[in-house]
């Protein structure tokens with residue numbers, strides 16, 4: 608498994624090995640011991656799967672605040688996405704900074720996003736499927752949405768505002784500053 612720490616070093620890009628043959632490939636997509644060896648000590652309790660019908664769908668930016676903050680291990684199993692994480696931890700040297708990675712069905716890469724970060728993605732292809740493991744269960748009261756295109760964050764999304772397809776919730780999301788007391 609290849610392990611790369613991104614510009615925000617708590618965000619880790621994991622690329623499990625694929626064993627190819629004439630049938631296709633085999634890959635261990637999750638291995639607790641290898642994750643622990645990479646310094647990721649996470650216990651996952653929920654798996655999610657979403658389908659986005661067209662290129663330019665934006666989901667996010669989302670997080671859950673304590674007591675149900677979630678770490679997420681995200682991968683794209685069909686098509687391609689541009690996956691982004693924003694450090695929302697008060698007092699962190701990276702507070703307000705973002706990093707992104709392309710996750711595709713071909714590269715099999717996974718992004719580890721610890722609790723305390725916002726997460727979102729933009730689909731780069733039609734019919735993009737995303738699957739991710741979470742370290743806590745969904746809790747509506749702890750859910751927060753932050754405006755994907757908040758100028759205070761300056762995220763370089765690979766889609767123009769006019770072409771992005773968002774949920775009603777995400778279109779009405781609060782600016783990043785409203786999350787100020789989310790993670791202390």
Ligand SMILES: Cc1cn([C@H]2C[C@H](O)[C@@H](COP(=O)(O)OP(=O)(O)O[C@H]3O[C@@H](C)C(=O)[C@@H](O)[C@H]3O)O2)c(=O)[nH]c1=O
Pocket residue numbers: 655657666667668669670679726727728744745774776
């Ligand atoms: C997140 C979630 C949603 N739901 C329900 C609520 C709602 O009726 C429906 C769709 O929810 P949403 O519109 O919030 O789905 P979506 O916009 O895909 O939300 C997801 O976005 C990405 C970026 C994340 O990081 C995830 O944690 C999650 O917030 O699914 C669950 O039952 N369990 C869950 O864990």
